[in-house]
Amino acid sequence: MLPSLLAHPHVRLTAAADPNPEARARFEADFGGTTYATAEELCASPGIDAVYIASPHQFHAADVMTAARNGKHAIVEKPMALTVEECRAMTDSAESNGVVLVVGHSAGFNPTIKMIRELVASGEVGPLHMMTNLVYTSFLYRPRRPEELDTAQGGGIMFNQIPHQLDLIRVIHGGPLQSAYAVTGVWDKTRPTEGAMTALLQFTDGVAASLTYSGYDHFDTDEFHDWVSEGGVEKKPAYGKARRELRAFATPAEEARGRTASGFAGRGIAKPSGRMHHPHFGLLLVSCEKADLRPSPDGVLVYDDDGVHELIAPPARTYPNKDGVIDEFYDAIVSGEPPLHDGRWGIDTMAAAIALLQSARERRIIPLTNEERPHAYR
Ligand SMILES: NC(=O)c1ccc[n+]([C@@H]2O[C@H](COP(=O)([O-])OP(=O)(O)OC[C@H]3O[C@@H](n4cnc5c(N)ncnc54)[C@H](O)[C@@H]3O)[C@@H](O)[C@H]2O)c1
The missing domain is CATH 3.30.360.10 (Dihydrodipicolinate Reductase; domain 2)
Incomplete structure (x- = not known):
């Protein structure tokens, strides 16, 4: 996703979270910006509008809900989560916090x-x-x-x-x-x-x-x-x-x-x-x-x-x-156009x-x- 995020006219890449210090060091060296060891710290940052969640899948449910609680729109990678119950909880969380959730890239x-x-x-x-x-x-x-x-x-x-x-x-x-x-x-x-x-x-x-x-x-x-x-x-x-x-x-x-x-x-x-x-x-x-x-x-x-x-x-x-997923996400946030790949689709x-x-x-x-x-x- 990074090449598409970097090239997209409506995206500014400002921060990342990864528990692996080598990944954080590489991100800072290659793109600048701030890095965090946890999704919680990243999502608490006031300087971020939206997050792209590409953690290993067992963390997708918790990461989406952390983003939603902090008012951040989120794209979550496939698979959305490992159970239908988790997918429902993620969708409910995005809907009740009024944030856009797009399930992709697929x-x-x-x-x-x-x-x-x-x-x-x-x-x-x-x-x-x-x-x-x-x-x-x-x-x-x-x-x-x-x-x-x-x-x-x-x-x-x-x-x-x-x-x-x-x-x-x-x-x-x-x-x-x-x-x-x-x-x-x-x-x-x-x-x-x-x-x-x-x-x-x-x-x-x-x-x-x-x-x-x-x-x-x-x-x-x-x-x-x-x-x-x-x-x-x-x-x-x-x-x-x-x-x-x-x-x-x-x-x-x-x-x-x-x-x-x-x-x-x-x-x-x-x-x-x-x-x-x-x-x-x-x-x-x-x-x-x-x-x-x-x-x-x-x-x-x-x-x-x-x-x-x-x-x-x-x-x-x-x-x-991977412009398709970013465009769908951006249009949903900025124009309020319902995304096809929303939580319920996922x-x-x-x-x-x-x-x-x-x-x-x-x-x-x-x-x-x-x-x-x-x-x-x-
Ligand atoms: N859409 C696609 O075509 C596509 C392709 C590849 C991967 N994926 C999805 O992206 C996700 C990541 O895949 P990957 O192959 O990059 O996996 P990966 O295991 O390499 O993990 C990606 C990064 O997540 C970090 N990480 C580990 N635990 C974390 C946590 N709790 N919070 C934040 N970061 C954490 C790792 O240190 C690593 O840098 C998976 O869910 C995978 O299915 C999708």
């Missing part, structure tokens, strides 16, 4: 997804019938702390990656989900959390979405996206690289140290090389009556009766381009992710009856 903010949403909503490509999203990554083999490999503590793809897929389909469709069915895979006993899932979801109007994710670092769906990375830069194929690099760590403690070294405290912000494109989330096909749509590196491909053509999205300014996303986990465990379809807003979001 793939539904990507400019190409917004283009598809608008195209579908315009009716130009006929009614929406089906969505397919296929994502194969190295997710499970990036350096992790032990809790990130424990589902009960929010580890694995069900809390970390599936919310992106759910956000995509929900943004494009715009209405409530009705049911969820999933089969999950825990295929590596040394990393005992869900690393794969295939699922079928249905919206109340009958539209279906099939989602498949594998974080097992063998195939890579960027192959289907002209070798442009999820963040939006050109990359070279590197099948199995994350697995090979992980062999350098002899113990979980070494791996956890490697995790910190690979993050902001160790490396600072990402510096892209090569041409910048839009962020994406695997292969997505959106089937409407008159056309199939799919995000391309620079826009949206429309496959219709006349062949295929590409609609180009305005070019990305930063890598990775509750429904997490309810669906947790339902998919339950479905896989109980081998049955889970009805999604607790929708926060039983009407269309458009």
Whole structure:
């Protein structure tokens, strides 16, 4: 998020909180401003209007409520929290303190997804019938702390990656989900959390979405996206690289140290090389009556009766381009425009992710009856 925050015309980055002194020192050296060891101290500062919460997920609920109590607007990273109850408490806290809460960044903010949403909503490509999203990554083999490999503590793809897929389909469709069915895979006993899932979801109007994710670092769906990375830069194929690099760590403690070294405290912000494109989330096909749509590196491909053509999205300014979440947040604060990804939206996303986990465990379809807003979001 930092490159997008730094480049955004409506944002001034003034402070940060992190318990890790190395992260604080790097922030001060790279960006100036004040740093704090705790979220409480940061949120108590009168010089701050809004916070972006990217602490590990087990802290999201407490951090959002701390921000809200102190009158700070907040963007909270995905996953919003680990239980629906926590998500509700966060939303209630933001609403009762009169602050804006936006749940993101998630793939539904990507400019190409917004283009598809608008195209579908315009009716130009006929009614929406089906969505397919296929994502194969190295997710499970990036350096992790032990809790990130424990589902009960929010580890694995069900809390970390599936919310992106759910956000995509929900943004494009715009209405409530009705049911969820999933089969999950825990295929590596040394990393005992869900690393794969295939699922079928249905919206109340009958539209279906099939989602498949594998974080097992063998195939890579960027192959289907002209070798442009999820963040939006050109990359070279590197099948199995994350697995090979992980062999350098002899113990979980070494791996956890490697995790910190690979993050902001160790490396600072990402510096892209090569041409910048839009962020994406695997292969997505959106089937409407008159056309199939799919995000391309620079826009949206429309496959219709006349062949295929590409609609180009305005070019990305930063890598990775996360302007969408900042714009939605800013508009909500300044213009009072209700954000799409508010707390109630976030509750429904997490309810669906947790339902998919339950479905896989109980081998049955889970009805999604607790929708926060039983009407269309458009
Ligand atoms: N939207 C996306 O695509 C995306 C990508 C990566 C991470 N994330 C989310 O962002 C969050 C952070 O992920 P990460 O990979 O940077 O994790 P991380 O574990 O590296 O943590 C980020 C920072 O939080 C600090 N931290 C630890 N405890 C804290 C606390 N109590 N208060 C404040 N800071 C604390 C750490 O020292 C670290 O510098 C996660 O919830 C993750 O799911 C989202």
